[in-house]
Amino acid sequence: MPSFTLxxxxxxxxxxDDMPLLWVLRDELGVTGTKYGCGRAxxxxxxxxxxxxxxxSCVTPLAAVDGKNVSTIETMAADxxxxxxxxxxxxxxxxxxxxxxxxxxLAAVALLQSNRNPSDADIDAAMSGNVCRCATYARIRAAxxxxxxxxxxxxx
Amino acid sequence: xxxxxxxxxxxxxFLQQAGGLTLAFYLAPGVRTSRADxxxxxxxxxxxxxxxxxxxxxxxxxxxHLEMGQGVFxxxxxxxxxELDADWSSVRVEGAPADAGKYANGNMGVQLTGGSSAMANAxxxxxxxxxxxxxxxxxxxxxxxxxxxxxxxxVYGVVSHPASKRATRxxxxxxxxxxxxxxxxxxxxxxxxxxxxxxxxVRRKDGHAKTNGSALFTQDLRLxxxxxxxxxxxxxxxxxxxxxxxxxxxxxxxxxxxxxxxANDGSDGGGVAVLARNTWIAKRGRDALRIEWxxxxxxxxxxxxxxxxxxxxxxxxxxxxxEAGDATAIEAxxxxxxxxxxxxxxxxHACMEPMNCLVQLTEGGVxxxxxxxxxxxxxxxxxxLLNLKPEQVRITQLYAxxxxxxxxxxxxxxxxxxxxxxxxxxxVGQRVPIKLVWMREDDLRAxxxxxxxxxxxxxxxxxxGALVAWQQRIVGQSVLRGSSMEALIKDRIDSTSIxxxxxxxxxxxLRIELTTPTDVGVPVQWWRSVGHTHTAFATEVMIDELAxxxxxxxxxxxxxxxxxxxxxxxxxxxxxDKAGWGRPLASGAAGVRxxxxxxxxxxxxxxxxxxxxxxxxxxxxxxVERVVCAVDCGLAxxxxxxxxxxxxxxxxxxxxxxxxxxxxxxxVVEQSNFDDYAPLRINEMPVVEVHIVPSDxxxxxxxxxxxxxxxxxxxxxxxxxxxxxxxxxxxxDRIAPETAGASxxxxxx
Numbered sequence: 001m002p003s004f005t006l007x008x009x010x011x012x013x014x015x016x017d018d019m020p021l022l023w024v025l026r027d028e029l030g031v032t033g034t035k036y037g038c039g040r041a042x043x044x045x046x047x048x049x050x051x052x053x054x055x056x057s058c059v060t061p062l063a064a065v066d067g068k069n070v071s072t073i074e075t076m077a078a079d080x081x082x083x084x085x086x087x088x089x090x091x092x093x094x095x096x097x098x099x100x101x102x103x104x105x106l107a108a109v110a111l112l113q114s115n116r117n118p119s120d121a122d123i124d125a126a127m128s129g130n131v132c133r134c135a136t137y138a139r140i141r142a143a144x145x146x147x148x149x150x151x152x153x154x155x156x
Numbered sequence: 157x158x159x160x161x162x163x164x165x166x167x168x169x170f171l172q173q174a175g176g177l178t179l180a181f182y183l184a185p186g187v188r189t190s191r192a193d194x195x196x197x198x199x200x201x202x203x204x205x206x207x208x209x210x211x212x213x214x215x216x217x218x219x220x221h222l223e224m225g226q227g228v229f230x231x232x233x234x235x236x237x238x239e240l241d242a243d244w245s246s247v248r249v250e251g252a253p254a255d256a257g258k259y260a261n262g263n264m265g266v267q268l269t270g271g272s273s274a275m276a277n278a279x280x281x282x283x284x285x286x287x288x289x290x291x292x293x294x295x296x297x298x299x300x301x302x303x304x305x306x307x308x309x310x311v312y313g314v315v316s317h318p319a320s321k322r323a324t325r326x327x328x329x330x331x332x333x334x335x336x337x338x339x340x341x342x343x344x345x346x347x348x349x350x351x352x353x354x355x356x357x358v359r360r361k362d363g364h365a366k367t368n369g370s371a372l373f374t375q376d377l378r379l380x381x382x383x384x385x386x387x388x389x390x391x392x393x394x395x396x397x398x399x400x401x402x403x404x405x406x407x408x409x410x411x412x413x414x415x416x417x418x419a420n421d422g423s424d425g426g427g428v429a430v431l432a433r434n435t436w437i438a439k440r441g442r443d444a445l446r447i448e449w450x451x452x453x454x455x456x457x458x459x460x461x462x463x464x465x466x467x468x469x470x471x472x473x474x475x476x477x478x479e480a481g482d483a484t485a486i487e488a489x490x491x492x493x494x495x496x497x498x499x500x501x502x503x504x505h506a507c508m509e510p511m512n513c514l515v516q517l518t519e520g521g522v523x524x525x526x527x528x529x530x531x532x533x534x535x536x537x538x539x540x541l542l543n544l545k546p547e548q549v550r551i552t553q554l555y556a557x558x559x560x561x562x563x564x565x566x567x568x569x570x571x572x573x574x575x576x577x578x579x580x581x582x583x584v585g586q587r588v589p590i591k592l593v594w595m596r597e598d599d600l601r602a603x604x605x606x607x608x609x610x611x612x613x614x615x616x617x618x619x620x621g622a623l624v625a626w627q628q629r630i631v632g633q634s635v636l637r638g639s640s641m642e643a644l645i646k647d648r649i650d651s652t653s654i655x656x657x658x659x660x661x662x663x664x665x666l667r668i669e670l671t672t673p674t675d676v677g678v679p680v681q682w683w684r685s686v687g688h689t690h691t692a693f694a695t696e697v698m699i700d701e702l703a704x705x706x707x708x709x710x711x712x713x714x715x716x717x718x719x720x721x722x723x724x725x726x727x728x729x730x731x732x733d734k735a736g737w738g739r740p741l742a743s744g745a746a747g748v749r750x751x752x753x754x755x756x757x758x759x760x761x762x763x764x765x766x767x768x769x770x771x772x773x774x775x776x777x778x779x780v781e782r783v784v785c786a787v788d789c790g791l792a793x794x795x796x797x798x799x800x801x802x803x804x805x806x807x808x809x810x811x812x813x814x815x816x817x818x819x820x821x822x823x824v825v826e827q828s829n830f831d832d833y834a835p836l837r838i839n840e841m842p843v844v845e846v847h848i849v850p851s852d853x854x855x856x857x858x859x860x861x862x863x864x865x866x867x868x869x870x871x872x873x874x875x876x877x878x879x880x881x882x883x884x885x886x887x888x889d890r891i892a893p894e895t896a897g898a899s900x901x902x903x904x905x
Contacts (some may be wrong), residue, residue, distance in 0.1 A: 015434070016409070023436035027384070032376035033369020035557070036435070036506050038596045042830040051758050075371035089367045093359055093796055096804055097225030098366030099373060099508040099557025105855060124839035131830060133508050134225045135807020137841035139800070 002066045006031065007075035017063035022046045023133045024062050025072065033073035033102045037131070044130030047103035047110075048072050054110035056129075073102035075106035082109050088143040104130050108144050117148050159575070168173050177510025201330035203292050203338060205258040206285040207236055213313065213327035220252045220259035220278065222529050223362060224270040224556040224563065225804070226859040227797035230360045232282050234793055238352045239286030239344060242326070243313030249361045251553030254531035266532035270564045270682070272760035272857020275793055279855050287342035289333075296332035297324070309893050347791070352616040356795045362555070372559050374512045374526045375593070382514070383412060383576045386438035388445050389427035392454035392823040393603055393677050397447060400428050404444040410437035415580040417573070420514070424537055429577045431586060435593050437695055455677030456823040459608070462676065463499060466610040466631040470497065474629050474669030478652045483667030486625035491616040494705055498613070498694040499884045501817035503606035503683055506833060509557020510599035513574035517582050521548025522575060527556025529564035533640035537568035538575050562604065566639035567680070569604060570594065590866050601825040605818050606683030607633040611657070611694035621706030623717060625665040626658055632690070632775045633680045634672045648672070652682065656691035656759060657862065660724070661699065661717040678820065684808060685860035688759040693885065696755040696868030702880065706882040710872065711754050718756070723788050723849075727765040728756045730786035730847050735767035747774030750781075751877025755869040762789040762861040763849075766806070768842075768869035769897040772877050776890035780810060780842045780870055788849035789856045799846040806844055811836030813867035815886050 006029065010105055013028045020039075025031045025048070030052035034057055037045030041056035048057045049071040050064075076082030085108050088094075095101050104127070111126040118126070123144055132140070157372045200216075201209040208216040217233040229249040237247050252259045256267045262277035290310055298305040301322055305848045309316050316323035352358055365371035380832055390396065402414040410432050418426035430441035486493060514525040521544050528534050528551065542549075556563055565571060574592035581590055594602070609632035616625040635651035644651065644785040653670055683689060703713035709731045718724045732738070732754065744750045756765040769782040785802045791797055815834040819826045827833040869883045878891055 019434070019436055023434055026376075027434040027436070030378065031369075035373075035509070036375065036593075037510075038830050039439075040170075040596075040831070043508070043835075052341050073367075077368060086367045090359065090363045093363055093800065094225070095225075095360065095363055095366040096800065097508065097556065097558040098362060098371050099375075101366050102369050105367060128837045129840045131508070131835045131837065132507060133560070133808065133835060135804045135811070135836055135841065136800070137807060137836075137838040138844055140227055140838060141841075 002062050004065045004067060005069045007071055013062070015062065017066070018061045020149050021048065021057040021060045021062055021065055021070065025057065029042060031074060035099055035102060038099065043100070044107060045100045045103045047106040047130065048111055049106055049110060052110065052113060054107050060075055073105060076105060076109065078153070079109065079150065081112050083144070084147045085109050085112065088147040088150065092138040092139050092143045092146065094143050100130060100132045104132065104140055108140070108147070111144065112148060116151050118144060157629065159832050165229070188628065199331055199334060201289070201333045202294070203289045203333070204285050206282065207240070207289050209289065209326050209330050210216060210335070211327045211330050213246055213325045215240065215247045215313070215326065217247060217249045218252045219276065220267065222527055222553060222559070222563070223273040223558055224269070224527060224529070224559040225252065226275045226801060227360060227794060228269065229362055230358070230797060232278060233361055234280035234352050234358060236286035236372060238350055239283045240290045241310040241312065242351060244358065246313055247361065253553065254535055254549070254551035256532045265506050266530070267534065268564065269271070269529045270561065272762065272860045274857065275855040276761065276857055279793070283344050284342060287344055288339060291339045291342055292333040292336040293326060293329050295336040296329040300329070300332060312673050336677065352851075353791070353793050354795060358794055358796070360797070360829055362848045366631040371508055371555050374514055374554050374591070375509055375557065377514055377525055377554065377591070379514070379516065382591055383431040383433060383581070383586060384435045384438045385429040385431055385574070385590050385592045386435065386442040386595065387427045387429040387573065387577065387582075387592065387598070388447055389598065389602070390449055390454070392451060392456065393453040393679065395433065395449040395451045397426060398450040399448040401446040402428070404446065405430055405441040408437060408441045410434060411441040413581060413584060413586055414441070415577060415584060417576040417580040426576065429580070429592070430826070431590070438593070439595060454823060456678060457678055457820045458822055459501070459819040462608065463610065465902045466608070466884045467497070469608055469631045469671045469673070470612040470629045472671070474631070475648060476528070476667070477630070477649050477664065477670040478668040479658070480663070480755050481665035483625055483627050483665045485665040486614060486616045486627055491618055492705065493614055493616045494702045494889070495612070495614045496698055496701055496883055498611045498697060500609050500690045500693060501819065502608045502678065503812055503816050504600050504818050504827070504833060505558070505560040505562035505683055506600060507558030507560060507562055510569040510594040510596055511562070511602070512591060512593045513571050514589060514591040515574045515578040517578050517587060521550065522662065523550045523552070524571065525552045525554055526571065527554045527559070527563060528571065529559055529561070532569050534565065534568045536640070538573055541572055541575055542579070561682040561686070564682065566604065566635065566681045567679070568640075569602070597828045600818070600827050603679035604681040605678065606689055607635065607680040609856065610684035610692040611690065613694060613698045615698060615702055617702060617706050620633050621708055623663055623702060626663045626667070628658055628668045628694070629671065630654055630668065631673070633676055633678070633688065633802060635680050635682050637672070637674065652687040654691065655687040656695065656757060658695055660721050660758070661695075662720060663717075684805070685759055685863040688757065688864040692755070692757040692759070692864035693867045694695070694758060695873050696865065697881070697883065700753070700868070700872040700875065704875070714754070714756055723763045724756055724758055724765075726849050727763045727786040727788050730849060731765035731767050731784050734786065734845060734847050735784035741769065744771050748772065751873045751875070751876040753869045753872025753874070753876055755865040755872060757861075757864045759861045759864055760842055760856060761856040762787065764802070764865050766865040766869040767875045768866065770870060770873040770877055772874065772891050776891060776893060778874065778887065778891050780840070782845070783866065783869070785862065786847045786849065787861070788851060789858050789861070790851050790853035791855040792851070793855055795848055798848055801858040802846040802862040803844045805860065806866045807836050807841055809866040810840070810842070810862040810870065812887065813885055813887055814871055817886050
């Protein structure tokens with residue numbers, strides 16, 4: 001039975017190991033902050049962190065996460081970078097409908113974990129896989145810069 | 157302070173409703189204090205249908221409008237909390253149930269979120285709901301402390317009597333407030349007294365839940381025993397199920413049932429649903445179905461043939477829709493006549509959350525959970541399908557993951573589909589909650605598109621460059637026809653097909669004709685800003701073409717024609733000023749051509765002007781770099797949400813203008829997902845600056861009016877940069893180099 005660590009807790013699920021992680025999270029484990037948007041890694045609404053890297057859970061089979069660490073939006077308040085990103089999102093009121101924002105936040109966290117001071121071009125490269133039909137992009141960009149500044153004051 | 161004189165329509169609507177107000181008591185779940193267990197739970201104070209004040213000091217605003225991203229929960233709460241003098245941090249918002257008796261849109265008489273009407277119809281109602289509650293809290297404090305009400309103050313959720321140094325929060329007064337008479341008259345604040353309204357630092361009420369994964373969308377709701385339904389539906393509009401081979405589908409491990417269904421009393425083709433506890437399993441089952449379709453009634457529309465047909469229809473006179481002066485003046489000698497044809501494609505709404513709906517058939521009717529814009533119409537449609545009374549259709553309002561008009565179902569299509577599947581499942585013994593989930597491909601191919609439209613405009617300038625005549629023929633499907641609002645079609649004219657065309661430019665001789673094909677067979681629906689999506693494009697590009705032909709500055713040319721429209725001139729001037737109109741643009745890199753374009757448009761009683769700056773690289777690559785936007789929406793209730801709606805409306809409209817088209821080939825929709833129906837992405841988002849015209853006028857909407865001006869502003873900027881005039885959307889990523897001999901001037905006659 002495939003098992004993995006979800007937000008710091010060990011979980012195992014008795015389903016086919018080709019089931020995409022997205023549906024394992026949502027329909028088997030009831031962890032629904034991660035959203036379905038396209039099913040083909042075209043929109044980023046399903047973005048989660050796999051060993052700290054942003055992946056599209058809609059095309060990541062359960063077998064690929066066996067024995068690994070998965071983090072979702074539900075644990076971002078406990079993540080130092082995630083917390084700063086959430087704070088920036090709230091201060092700037094990034095969200096509109098909000099459906100894509102879990103994926104946007106996870107993609108931003110992954111970016112800031114590898115690049116603590118991203119340029120606009122870095123943000124474009126890291127975030128252009130995440131669609132927002134409300135077009136909150138200007139605020140997403142501003143919030144990432146704001147979170148990066150906050151991150152810079154936390155540690156050298 | 158005094159009562160505002162002269163009841164407005166919204167005030168009258170409120171007073172009618174207020175006549176029926178009764179005190180309601182509500183037992184808040186989970187509200188427990190240190191009282192003894194055998195005491196009754198404390199009763200919150202609910203002075204009217206819009207606010208509940210808990211003994212824990214919480215203020216819960218009940219929002220009659222759907223939160224689909226536009227910020228309406230925050231807007232309604234801001235208004236109510238302003239007059240209540242509540243502590244903003246104690247204010248929560250929950251969606252109202254379907255109940256038009258309490259929660260009708262004051263402009264429409266039915267419960268509906270649409271037409272950018274929420275603030276316009278509800279602002280006074282929410283102010284009065286807050287003021288009423290406040291007055292009852294004050295009366296309770298006066299009774300408790302034996303002091304005159306005039307000596308009571310309320311500030312940030314604290315009720316106090318300064319002279320005796322007594323103070324308490326709302327919760328301690330809730331029970332006593334509920335016993336006070338409901339005041340027949342309340343006095344509203346003057347705008348100078350506002351603390352929350354107009355305050356740019358007020359944050360959204362949904363900002364927290366939507367950043368930690370806890371916000372509940374239909375997609376997320378799970379009821380005990382619930383099954384997911386993923387359905388196969390006709391490959392062409394109008395096809396029907398002829399034969400189903402479900403053996404392979406049933407062989408998929410985890411598939412619980414396969415149920416053919418007919419939605420909409422057979423007038424819709426229906427389909428076949430696969431039921432499972434897991435969406436992915438249901439989808440695998442659906443994909444394994446082998447269905448033979450009866451295509452005898454199917455539509456074989458081809459987009460390119462349709463446009464060719466629309467062009468020939470525009471050669472013929474249509475039905476007169478609007479006339480002023482004598483448009484035959486265009487034939488007078490000595491005039492310069494410009495003719496141009498503008499074409500826009502079908503557009504899908506493509507909300508991030510594909511359509512879905514959770515249905516449970518019950519003994520007394522049916523319960524529905526979703527995020528819907530038009531509850532009353534959905535209730536009526538479901539009641540017809542199930543032979544129920546509308547009030548037996550209970551709807552719980554959840555967040556909607558985008559809508560843009562899609563969830564204001566013209567024919568309640570996906571809601572009826574979910575109910576039909578639940579009914580079919582019940583008939584085979586699965587009387588459980590059913591959640592219909594559309595895959596992205598289902599969503600993009602289901603129709604209910606913004607209709608394709610063609611506009612042909614002939615306009616004439618006199619020797620001095622003055623616009624003297626305008627003839628416009630509009631060809632496209634009606635969104636009202638066959639919808640719950642069909643009654644709004646007057647004299648065969650769907651006003652939403654022509655709204656925003658030509659007017660309010662001062663054109664002395666004007667004639668607009670409309671041709672509405674009724675045999676196309678592609679379902680259509682309103683799409684964020686409805687008719688303005690295409691009328692503003694045709695009008696604002698044509699005005700630009702006329703300015704160019706007259707040798708006039710396009711900003712001043714517009715300004716001159718709008719002299720009688722001070723609000724439109726106001727936003728036009730503000731946008732032009734802030735954009736530095738008239739000052740040269742900094743030149744781009746070698747080979748890069750840059751240009752500025754302007755547009756102005758009023759929709760839903762809100763005026764918006766935009767100046768777009770574009771660059772076109774040597775290889776034709778187009779980039780929209782900056783958009784300066786000015787908006788006049790009356791009183792700015794939540795300035796930051798207005799900014800957000802302008803930013804978002806510009807991004808939404810820009811994505812469509814650059815990339816989007818739904819096309820049909822032999823009746824089959826050619827797009828299926830975000831690769832071939834490309835949305836705007838972050839790397840394409842321009843810098844957007846928004847400037848709000850200060851105003852104390854009645855507030856108007858901002859959800860839609862940011863959309864119409866962007867496509868023409870960009871097209872007009874491309875013309876300034878390159879001399880090429882785009883008249884067909886989408887524009888595409890690149891501006892093709894000019895070919896020798898191809899005239900980019902509009903046709904002249």
